[in-house]
Amino acid sequence: MNAHSIAGILAFNLFLLVVGVAVLYGLRGWESWGELLRLSGFAYMLGVAGLGVIFVIELVVGVDLSLATILATGACLFALAAGVGRLLGRRLPWVKAVSGHLSPTAAIFGALAVVYSEALFRSGRLAGLYEFDGWAFWVPKAKAIYFFGGLDRQFFEQLPGPSYPPLVPALEAAAFRFMGSPDVVTLHVQFWFFLIGFLTAVVGLLAPRVPSLLLWPPILLLLAAPHVLGYALQAQGDFLLDELVALAALLVALWLVEQRPWQLAGAAVFIGAAMSTKREGYMLASCVAAAAFLASWHHARILWPRLLLACAAAVALTVPWRVFLVVRDLSRGGAEAGGVGLFAHADRAWPSFRLAVSSVFDYHIWLIVAPLLLLAIAAAASTGAWRLSGYALFLFVLAIVAFTWVTWAFPSLPITKNAALNPIVRLTGSLAFAATALIPLLLGAAWRRGQEMQ
Amino acid sequence: MKTHVASWAAVVVAAVAYPLAVIGGGGPRFPSHAECVHPAKTDGNLEAVFGRFDSTVRAEAVLRHALEVGFKGTRIESDGCGLLEVTLHGIPTLLVGQDFIAEARRVGFNPRLEQGTP
Numbered sequence: 001m002n003a004h005s006i007a008g009i010l011a012f013n014l015f016l017l018v019v020g021v022a023v024l025y026g027l028r029g030w031e032s033w034g035e036l037l038r039l040s041g042f043a044y045m046l047g048v049a050g051l052g053v054i055f056v057i058e059l060v061v062g063v064d065l066s067l068a069t070i071l072a073t074g075a076c077l078f079a080l081a082a083g084v085g086r087l088l089g090r091r092l093p094w095v096k097a098v099s100g101h102l103s104p105t106a107a108i109f110g111a112l113a114v115v116y117s118e119a120l121f122r123s124g125r126l127a128g129l130y131e132f133d134g135w136a137f138w139v140p141k142a143k144a145i146y147f148f149g150g151l152d153r154q155f156f157e158q159l160p161g162p163s164y165p166p167l168v169p170a171l172e173a174a175a176f177r178f179m180g181s182p183d184v185v186t187l188h189v190q191f192w193f194f195l196i197g198f199l200t201a202v203v204g205l206l207a208p209r210v211p212s213l214l215l216w217p218p219i220l221l222l223l224a225a226p227h228v229l230g231y232a233l234q235a236q237g238d239f240l241l242d243e244l245v246a247l248a249a250l251l252v253a254l255w256l257v258e259q260r261p262w263q264l265a266g267a268a269v270f271i272g273a274a275m276s277t278k279r280e281g282y283m284l285a286s287c288v289a290a291a292a293f294l295a296s297w298h299h300a301r302i303l304w305p306r307l308l309l310a311c312a313a314a315v316a317l318t319v320p321w322r323v324f325l326v327v328r329d330l331s332r333g334g335a336e337a338g339g340v341g342l343f344a345h346a347d348r349a350w351p352s353f354r355l356a357v358s359s360v361f362d363y364h365i366w367l368i369v370a371p372l373l374l375l376a377i378a379a380a381a382s383t384g385a386w387r388l389s390g391y392a393l394f395l396f397v398l399a400i401v402a403f404t405w406v407t408w409a410f411p412s413l414p415i416t417k418n419a420a421l422n423p424i425v426r427l428t429g430s431l432a433f434a435a436t437a438l439i440p441l442l443l444g445a446a447w448r449r450g451q452e453m454q
Numbered sequence: 455m456k457t458h459v460a461s462w463a464a465v466v467v468a469a470v471a472y473p474l475a476v477i478g479g480g481g482p483r484f485p486s487h488a489e490c491v492h493p494a495k496t497d498g499n500l501e502a503v504f505g506r507f508d509s510t511v512r513a514e515a516v517l518r519h520a521l522e523v524g525f526k527g528t529r530i531e532s533d534g535c536g537l538l539e540v541t542l543h544g545i546p547t548l549l550v551g552q553d554f555i556a557e558a559r560r561v562g563f564n565p566r567l568e569q570g571t572p
Binding site: 101102103104106108110111112114115118119122 | 457458460461462464465467468469471472473476
C-alpha cells in the first residue's frame with residue numbers, strides 16, 4: 001500500500017461516481033442537490049454496473065482496456081446518459097443550496113456506520129491476497145487484462161472458472177490502471193468502495209420511504225454479520241454479485257409498489273451487471289424476475305410486458321459474453337448433473353435442501369438476517385401489503401430452491417458449509433444482502449399501514 | 455435547525471474521532487529483526503536459513519549455490535518481514551540441525567538454525 005495507490009483508487013471511484021451521476025440523470029434526474037447527495041451511492045453503483053458491463057463488451061470485441069480506453073468509455077457513457085436525460089426533458093435544479101435533513105436517530109446510526117466503514121477501510125488497506133479464488137483466478141485475470149490489454153486466449157482458457165464473465169477482473173484492471181501498478185494489497189480497498197456504495201445506495205433509496213429506526217438496524221445487522229466482517233473485502237466476485245443482486249431486488253420491490261420506470265430500468269442495469277459478474281448471477285436474476293412475475297400476477301396485463309422488457313434488456317447486456325464463450329469453444333458453465341441428471345442424484349436433494357436452509361439461518365454466518373426477513377414479511381402481510389410481502393416471500397423461497405439446486409446439480413460438491421469445498425455460504429450472501437434491503441421496506445410498509453389503520 | 459446541525463455534527467465528530475483515536479495509539483509499526491528471526495530452542499519444526507535478502511537476484515544466487523553443493527529442498531520464501539529468505543525446512547531436532555550447520559560451514563555457508571513459523 002502506498003499513498004499513490006490510494007490516491008489512484010480514490011480517483012477511479014470518483015470517476016465511477018461521476019459516470020454514475022450521469023446515468024442517474026438519464027434514468028430519473030433529481031429535483032434538488034440534496035436529493036442527488038442522498039442518491040449518490042445509488043449513482044455510484046449505477047456507474048459500477050454500467051461501466052462494468054461495457055468493459056466486458058469491450059473486452060469481448062477485443063478492445064485494449066488501457067487508461068485512455070477506460071476514460072473514453074466513461075466519457076461516452078456520460079455523454080450518452082446526459083443526452084438521454086436532456087431528451088427526456090430533465091433539468092438541473094436552479095437552487096444552489098444543498099439541504100440535507102438528518103434526524104437525530106439517523107445521525108446516531110449514521111455515525112455508527114461511518115466508524116464501522118473507517119475500521120473496515122483500515123483492515124482492507126493492508127489486506128494480503130490470501131483468499132484462494134482471489135489469487136487463483138480473479139486477480140490473475142485482472143492482471144492479465146492489465147498487462148496484455150485483453151482476454152489472452154491461452155491464459156483465460158487455462159485458469160479456473162473460464163466461463164465466469166470478466167466484469168470484476170475488468171473493474172480490477174481499471175483500478176490497477178488508475179493506481180499505476182497491479183497493487184493487489186490496495187485492491188482490497190476497491191471492494192470497500194463497492195460495499196460502501198451498496199450501503200449508501202440502500203440508505204439513499206429508502207431514507208424518504210422508511211423511518212430511520214426501521215431503516216438502519218437491519219443494515220447494521222448485516223454489517224455485523226460474521227461473514228461480512230470476515231470476507232467482505234476479498235478480491236473476488238461474490239460480494240459485488242450480492243450487492244448488485246440486492247440492489248436489483250430492492251428496485252424491483254420499489255417498482256412493484258410505485259411503478260416508476262426508472263426503478264425497473266435501474267434494476268435491469270444491475271441484473272445485467274450481476275449476470276456479467278458470476279455464473280450464479282443468471283440463477284439469482286431468474287429468482288428476482290420470477291418473484292416479480294408471481295407477485296404481480298393480478299396485474300399481469302399491465303406489469304408483465306414491462307417486466308419482460310426489463311428482463312430482455314438485462315439479458316441483452318450479457319449476449320456478447322455468451323457469444324464469446326461459443327466462439328472460443330469455452331465451457332458454458334452449466335450444471336454438472338445436466339437437466340435430467342438431477343433425477344440420477346435424487347438422494348442429494350434433501351441433504352442439499354437442508355444445507356441451503358441451515359446456511360441461510362446459520363447465526364454464525366448471517367446472525368438473524370433470515371428470521372428477521374420472515375418476520376418483516378409476516379408484519380407487512382398482516383397489514384395488507386400483499387404485493388410487497390408476496391414478492392419478498394417468493395424471492396426467499398425461490399432463492400432457497402436455487403441454493404438447493406446448486407449443491408444438488410453439482411455432485412462433486414460435498415454437503416458441507418466449508419467454503420473451500422462448497423460455495424453455499426458465499427451463495428447465500430445474495431439473499432442476506434437482498435433481505436437487508438427489503439426488511440426496512442417491508443417494516444416501513446407495515447408501520448405506515450398500521451398508522452393508517454389507527 | 456439546531457437539531458439538524460447537531461445531527462450532522464454528531465456524524466462528523468464520530469468520523470473524525472475514530473481516526474484520531476487510532477493515530478493516538480501510534481502509527482503502524484514494522485516488525486523488528488528480533489521479531490522476525492526465531493532462533494531454534496526446541497526440537498521440531500526447524501529450518502536452516504542460509505540468509506535474508508532484499509533482492510530476488512541475490513537470493514537466487516545463494517539458492518543456486520546451495521543446490522549445486524547438494525542441499526536439496528532448499529528454497530526461497532518470504533520471511534513475513536519484507537525480506538526473502540533462502541531456507542531448508544524439515545530439520546527434526548537441534549542435534550541434526552547442529553550437524554547440518556557444521557556440514558554447511560565446511561562448504562562455505564554460514565546458515566542459522568531457526569524455529570519454523572507455523
